[in-house]
Amino acid sequence: MNEDERPERGEARRNASGLAGPLKAPTGITGFDEVTGGGVPRGRPTLVAGTAGSGKTLFGLEFLVRGIVEHGEPGVLLAFEESEDDLATNVASLGFDLPRLVEEGKLFIDCFRLDPADFLETGSFDLDGLFIRLASAVEAVGAKRVVLDTVEILLGALPDSSVVRSELGRLFRWLKDRGLTVVITGERGGGDELTRFGIEEYVSDCVVALDHRVRNGISTRRLRVVKYRGSVHGTNEYPFLVTADGIVVVPITSLGLTHEASHERVSTGVPALDAMLGGGVFRGSSVMVSGSAGTGKTSIAASMAHAACERGERVVFLSFEESPSQLARNMASIGLDLEGWSDRGLLVVHSVRPTAFGLEEHLAQVQRLVEQHDPSLVVLDAMASLGHVGSRDDTSSVVSRDLDLLKGRGITAVMTTLMHRQEEEVSQVDVSSLVDTWILLRNHESNGERNRLLFVIKSRGTAHSNQVREFVLSDTGPELVPVFLGPDGVLTGSSRAAQEAQERRDRQVEEAARRRRELEHRTRRAETEIESMRRVLQAERAELDQLLEAERSAHEQAGGRAEQARLRQGRGTRGVTP
Amino acid sequence: MNEATGESYSDLRDDVADVDKVLLRLYIAGQAPRSVRAMENLRRVCRDHLPGRYRVEVIDLLENPSLARRDEIVAVPTLVRTLPSPVRKIIGDLSDTERVLAGLQLASPEVAR
Numbered sequence: 159m160n161e162d163e164r165p166e167r168g169e170a171r172r173n174a175s176g177l178a179g180p181l182k183a184p185t186g187i188t189g190f191d192e193v194t195g196g197g198v199p200r201g202r203p204t205l206v207a208g209t210a211g212s213g214k215t216l217f218g219l220e221f222l223v224r225g226i227v228e229h230g231e232p233g234v235l236l237a238f239e240e241s242e243d244d245l246a247t248n249v250a251s252l253g254f255d256l257p258r259l260v261e262e263g264k265l266f267i268d269c270f271r272l273d274p275a276d277f278l279e280t281g282s283f284d285l286d287g288l289f290i291r292l293a294s295a296v297e298a299v300g301a302k303r304v305v306l307d308t309v310e311i312l313l314g315a316l317p318d319s320s321v322v323r324s325e326l327g328r329l330f331r332w333l334k335d336r337g338l339t340v341v342i343t344g345e346r347g348g349g350d351e352l353t354r355f356g357i358e359e360y361v362s363d364c365v366v367a368l369d370h371r372v373r374n375g376i377s378t379r380r381l382r383v384v385k386y387r388g389s390v391h392g393t394n395e396y397p398f399l400v401t402a403d404g405i406v407v408v409p410i411t412s413l414g415l416t417h418e419a420s421h422e423r424v425s426t427g428v429p430a431l432d433a434m435l436g437g438g439v440f441r442g443s444s445v446m447v448s449g450s451a452g453t454g455k456t457s458i459a460a461s462m463a464h465a466a467c468e469r470g471e472r473v474v475f476l477s478f479e480e481s482p483s484q485l486a487r488n489m490a491s492i493g494l495d496l497e498g499w500s501d502r503g504l505l506v507v508h509s510v511r512p513t514a515f516g517l518e519e520h521l522a523q524v525q526r527l528v529e530q531h532d533p534s535l536v537v538l539d540a541m542a543s544l545g546h547v548g549s550r551d552d553t554s555s556v557v558s559r560d561l562d563l564l565k566g567r568g569i570t571a572v573m574t575t576l577m578h579r580q581e582e583e584v585s586q587v588d589v590s591s592l593v594d595t596w597i598l599l600r601n602h603e604s605n606g607e608r609n610r611l612l613f614v615i616k617s618r619g620t621a622h623s624n625q626v627r628e629f630v631l632s633d634t635g636p637e638l639v640p641v642f643l644g645p646d647g648v649l650t651g652s653s654r655a656a657q658e659a660q661e662r663r664d665r666q667v668e669e670a671a672r673r674r675r676e677l678e679h680r681t682r683r684a685e686t687e688i689e690s691m692r693r694v695l696q697a698e699r700a701e702l703d704q705l706l707e708a709e710r711s712a713h714e715q716a717g718g719r720a721e722q723a724r725l726r727q728g729r730g731t732r733g734v735t736p
Numbered sequence: 737m738n739e740a741t742g743e744s745y746s747d748l749r750d751d752v753a754d755v756d757k758v759l760l761r762l763y764i765a766g767q768a769p770r771s772v773r774a775m776e777n778l779r780r781v782c783r784d785h786l787p788g789r790y791r792v793e794v795i796d797l798l799e800n801p802s803l804a805r806r807d808e809i810v811a812v813p814t815l816v817r818t819l820p821s822p823v824r825k826i827i828g829d830l831s832d833t834e835r836v837l838a839g840l841q842l843a844s845p846e847v848a849r
Contacts, residue, residue, distance in 0.1 A: 271808050278839035281777070281828030286765040286812035287797060287804050294801035316811065316827075 180363070180388045183231070183303070183339040186224025187217065188525075189407030193392040194383060198364055203330055203340040205361040207352045208368030213379060213400055214343035215240070216249065217368065218305035220404045221341050223254045226264045231302035231339075234295040236288075237269045238311040245269075252404050266295040272315040279317040285325040288312075289332065296338065304333060307343045310355040319355075330360045352384070363387045369395070381407050399522040406522040408559065424535075424570060426458070427465030430638035431597075434614050434623035439595050441534070442568040443618070444561050448575045449599030454610050454629055455574035456480075457636050458597065459537045460489045460496060462572050464635075467499040471534040474527045475507045479540055482507035493634040506531050524560055528567065536564055538573040558592050594618040599629060602651075609651035612638060628654060746791035747782070758790045758840075759819040765812045766798040770829045774813035777830035785837060815840070 182196035191197045198204040198221070208214045215237075222233035237245060245267065246256040259265035268291050296304065309326065316322045333340050342361060344353035346369075352358045358365055365384040372378075381398045383391045398407040423438035432438045439445050445462070447455045456479075463473045475496070477485050485507060486497040499505035508527055510520075528536065541557055557573070564571040573593075596615040601608050610629040614622045627638040628651075639654070748757060762778055764771030775794060782790045797804050797812065807816050811827040817840050826839035 268805060270810060272810065276808070276825035276827075277811065278826045278835060279828045279832075280815075280826050280835045280839060281774070281831035282770055283811040283813060283828045284770065285810055286768070287763065287809035287814065288811075290765065290797045290801045290812075291804045291809075294804075312810065 180386075182389070183225070184229060185217075185221045186228045187220050187405045187407060188403070189396065189398065190381070190405070193381075193396055193407060194364075194386060195390055198339060198341065199387070199389070200339050201334070201337040202363040203333060203342055203361045204364040204366065205342050205344055205353070205358055206366045206368060207344040207346050207358065207384075209346040209370050212346070212368040212370040213398070213405060214345075214368055215245075215307050216252075216400060216405060217366075218307050218341045218343055219245070219249050219254060219256075220252075222265065222303055222305055223249075223256075223259065224404075225303045225339075226259055232264045232266075232299040233303040233305065234266045234268070234292065234299065234301040235305045235307065236292060236295070236309065237267060237307050238272060239308055240269065241271075242267045242269050252400075252402065254404070263299055266299045266301065268292075268295050270311075272311055274315050277316050283318075283321065285312070285322070285329070288325075289329065292329075292332075296336070302339060304338045304340045305343070306340065308345055309342055310344055310353060310357045313355040313357075326357070326360055364389075368398075397521065401522055401526065403526070406525065408521045408525065420568065424469070425465045427461035427468075428458070428636050428638060430627060431458075431612070431636075434625070434627065434638070435595065435617050436620040436622060439570065439617070440619065441570055442565060443594035444565065444571040444573070444592065445595045445597065446573055446575060446593040447597045447599065448577050450577050450601060452608075453599035453601055454631055454636065455576075455599060456485070456539050457489070457492055457494075457631055458599070458629075459539050459572045459574050460485070460494050461636050462570075463505060463535060463537050464489075464494045464496065464499070466535040466570075467502075467504045471504070472531055473499070473505045473535045473537065474531050474533040475505060475537040475539070476524065476527070477507060477509045477537075477539050478511065481509045485509070491633065492631045492636065506533070521556055521559055521563070525563060528563065528569065533569060535570045535572065538571070540574040540576055561592055595620070595622075605651070605653050607651040607653075609654075744791070744793040745779075747786075747788055748791055749788035752789045755820060756789050757819060758786050758817065760790060760792045760840075761807065761816040761818055762792060762794045763804065763807065763809045763812060763814045763816070764794060764796055766796060768812075771796075771813055773829040773831065774815070777833075777836075778815065781830065781833055781836055785833075 180202070181200040182191075182194070182198065183200040184191045184197035206214050206217050218235070222235055225231040225233050235245070240248070242256075249256060256265065256267065260267060270288075292304070295301065309329075312326070313319050313322050330340075342357065344355075344357045346352065346367070347354040352365065352367065364386045367382045367384050369380045369382070370378075371380070379398050379400070380395045382395045383393065396407050398405055420441040420443075422441040423432075423436070424441050425432050425438045426435070439462075447458045449455050460475075463475050466473045475485070480488065482500070486500070489496045496505060496507065500507060506527065508523070510523065524536070524538075527533075538560065560573075561571055593616075595617040598613040598615045600611045600613070602611045603609075610631075612627045612629040614624075616622075625640075627640060630637045630639055760778070760782070762774060764774060778792060782792060795803050797809065803809075807814070807823075807825070813829055814825055814827050815830060815836070817824040824840055826836060830836050
């Protein structure tokens with residue numbers, strides 16, 4: 159939407175897409191402009207109705223201050239309830255320097271002190287005094303924005319309400335005719351009516367209701383866009399907070415499921431766990447580590463934080479159970495130097511008891527920390543603590559909003575949740591369907607020992623291991639070791655060690671047996687070879703013998719023939735004897 | 737009030753004690769019928785009920801809008817009694833004389849005292 163294209167009186171309003179629709183004036187209030195798709199209707203009045211203490215005045219002031227500071231639109235505040243000093247003091251803690259803006263001629267504050275005793279009626283009257291003051295204020299600063307807080311007080315203070323009503327009608331026409339973007343605050347009535355004096359009858363464009371409830375001793379403020387003529391708007395009740403930076407409206411799922419899915423895997427800091435997860439978890443995915451008390455949930459989370467810092471990424475670690483120093487000490491004992499990363503500015507550990515604030519405060523805190531530190535990984539330890547604050551449904555809704563918030567920014571979210579009963583694969587905070595990776599830790603008790611088991615219950619988009627691992631917290635960080643399946647189930651701890659030793663011995667025995675078998679085999683083969691060689695030699699010898707025999711017999715035959723011949727000769731030549 | 741540019745008129749006798757003096761300021765908006773009526777009514781009330789002890793300053797807010805803030809003016813016409821203190825205000829065209837006097841608590845000098 160084009161900011162410079164201010165609508166002139168009576169001119170058709172067109173937005174950037176060329177379709178007629180209300181132009182919007184961004185309020186600058188965190189979250190509100192998202193909910194309303196750009197802010198309040200420009201050049202028209204918006205009613206902000208709420209109960210006492212719901213933040214109406216602050217809404218108006220922030221609309222003015224941000225209008226001046228962020229959008230260069232001077233403003234006028236007509237305050238009917240508080241004095242200028244009170245207003246300035248009340249918002250100074252939010253970083254709004256009203257006196258300076260007034261001095262710079264960008265803000266005009268006119269406070270009306272209405273004492274019913276001053277309004278003894280002695281004949282007909284009108285509210286020209288109000289009009290004249292407003293007109294001169296608007297002129298003095300060249301105002302584009304006006305806040306009337308709370309103009310309906312006039313209806314209670316002045317004697318003839320029919321006169322005041324018609325004068326208010328004239329006032330709103332006057333404001334519209336000048337194209338002023340106006341926020342009117344109204345006190346919420348006791349019954350169904352939106353405002354005590356029915357001021358909503360004058361405002362037909364946009365109505366916002368603020369609500370301040372205290373439930374279970376925790377205060378929650380909520381905002382709802384009751385109507386917004388000609389504009390799409392979120393209709394949910396959005397929690398909002400009054401923070402050190404002003405109002406923060408927390409859109410429930412304003413981001414939708416449009417976030418880009420990353421294919422990059424990030425290490426959990428536990429190599430064996432990375433291996434189980436097919437190389438780590440996806441960047442920007444959500445990881446839930448659940449388990450009963452003392453199963454090492456925080457250690458896994460800290461390990462992931464540590465690994466991220468080692469990659470040079472920024473991490474926000476929200477601890478609901480430990481103070482930063484306690485966490486640092488505890489993690490140092492397993493070789494994770496979180497303090498070092500804090501010193502280098504990569505890690506921000508933020509500890510807060512969730513009960514100290516409402517769930518919405520928690521959400522806003524997450525949002526604020528994320529905006530301030532721009533982390534690539536956020537740890538929420540432990541989500542179950544939030545369950546103490548609100549109902550289970552509330553908590554789940556907050557957690558899903560947390561996850562949306564982080565996912566929408568491509569931040570890897572790690573949250574730990576406590577499970578009371580081990581058998582139950584249902585986390586205390588029932589968001590298991592929302593998380594991408596669910597690591598379950600379980601205590602395994604046997605032989606008078608408690609050992610930790612780790613399962614990967616699910617991991618979206620990953621061929622993850624279905625195997626159980628024993629999870630060991632060593633002084634060099636968490637490690638995973640394969641577990642052994644014994645006759646009585648999985649073996650962990652010393653039974654695993656015993657089993658390992660046994661298996662080592664078994665392996666030695668087996669090795670010896672194998673070598674013996676091999677030796678025997680080789681011996682047998684050698685013997686066979688010897689045997690066959692012997693047989694070959696025997697055969698050769700036999701052949702040779704045969705040959706010699708044949709030779710001899712041949713020779714003998716030859717000798718016989720010679721003898722015969724000689725004998726035959728001898729018969730002829732007697733006397734010659736050899 | 738010197739910065740006031742509206743007309744002012746008075747009937748103050750020297751022998752009237754300060755505590756009996758009545759200083760009034762009438763805020764009007766131009767020549768609107770209500771404003772004109774208020775001026776006429778005030779002149780009459782002062783003449784009839786406050787002879788010799790009043791001074792009136794008429795301020796036209798159309799000419800001096802900033803003066804509206806000084807006396808916290810919302811409704812027009814508004815009559816402000818600046819003296820005797822405390823400051824009192826009444827609104828309307830002052831056509832109801834009884835209410836004007838009651839509102840200004842000026843039924844008579846004795847009552848005012």
